[in-house]
Amino acid sequence: MIAVEEIKKHINIDIKIKEKRPHIYQIFAPFFHEDGDMVEMFLEQTINGTLRFCDFGLTAMKLSYYLENLNNTNKKVYNDILKENSLDEEDGNIFLETNLTNLNTNFLHFAETLSKISSLKYFDSHRQKNIFYDVLSDMIKETFQNTNVKKDYVPIKEYPENKVDYAFKGKGRDLYLFGVKDNVKALQVVTSCLEFKQMGSKHQSIVVYDDFSNLNLSKGTVSKLLRNTDKQFMDLNQFREEGQNYISEMIA
């Protein structure tokens, strides 16, 4: 088994090493996450004598504090980072095989790559930055407690992909409300509304944006939305102030 002093001799920065488990050493080095916790890195000597740097799933675990799931895009980026940096992964354990000669360069490389992977937390569209759909849902639940509202309503059974976020049952016609926070959703709304009209559906449509001025919807998307929907609320604040009265009048 490689001695601790031997490991320290081959790594050129000021580190501390502690045996975490038999043949597994934790390396305490000045690499920190944004939350002040040190990046967790280990040097393991495997049964057949090879050395490898590992994280034993701790990078993925920390990432899971900020990302609900690694969605397709993030998973692809995650795999690309590993591949392009010649790291491997097995059941969440990211590792890099090494030897004594290249211990220092491999260690620095390993630490850098773990930092890149950790930065994936900034790219989550579910948790960070936007809980728009949750806020909209709570607002509707609170404001329209005594109103007949259906969530994820499918007006035309033959087209289940054309879902309405919230459908309000009206005396004359129904009101279909959509929340929009990006181009993808915007175009889905356009398609759905066009197909509803083609099928002769009698309804009014409302779009509530997640801060329209900062959404960066393309000009073409905006034109299509304006042509094919009826009422726009430019952000949640406007919907909060005016939505109840508007909807109540429309369904009366």
Added chain:
Amino acid sequence: MDNERILYIINSPKIITKQPKKKTSLINGSYRNDFEVALIADKNVKLNVHFRKNEKFSENFSIILEYNNQELQKRIILLRYNGAHGYHKNKIIDDNEFESFHIHRATNEAIKQGYNPECWAYATKDYTTFEEAATKFWQDIKIQDDIDKFFKNYKAVQLFLFNY
């Protein structure tokens, strides 16, 4: 979001609004379970609780209270009970450093300066295992539901499996 509000939310009694899963998931080398709580005083204030425990090292765990901050339009971690995973160093409020079990807490100082909201932490001797931390966390954030209803034998140290 000021410190008074942060502490109010942390310390306010809560009930479970979405139950933990019956079986813990093992994903990418860590055991996980998640559930939702709400303040009894204001059920619109909802928080997520996340349990994480590393498969290889039982002393590496996190128990997290996460808040849907409508003002900032994002979710922030208010509280995080950490295991003795290595080293922590504060960059705000004080410059304490420690290797022991510690608790991260969101602060107004961190939020105002654009830092990770829960980057400040303090060492604790209130727990030495995941199970003790979970029990302490449950008490500290005042979840009114009985922990034993969801996590049987939770007070016993789970030597081999984080499962129930």
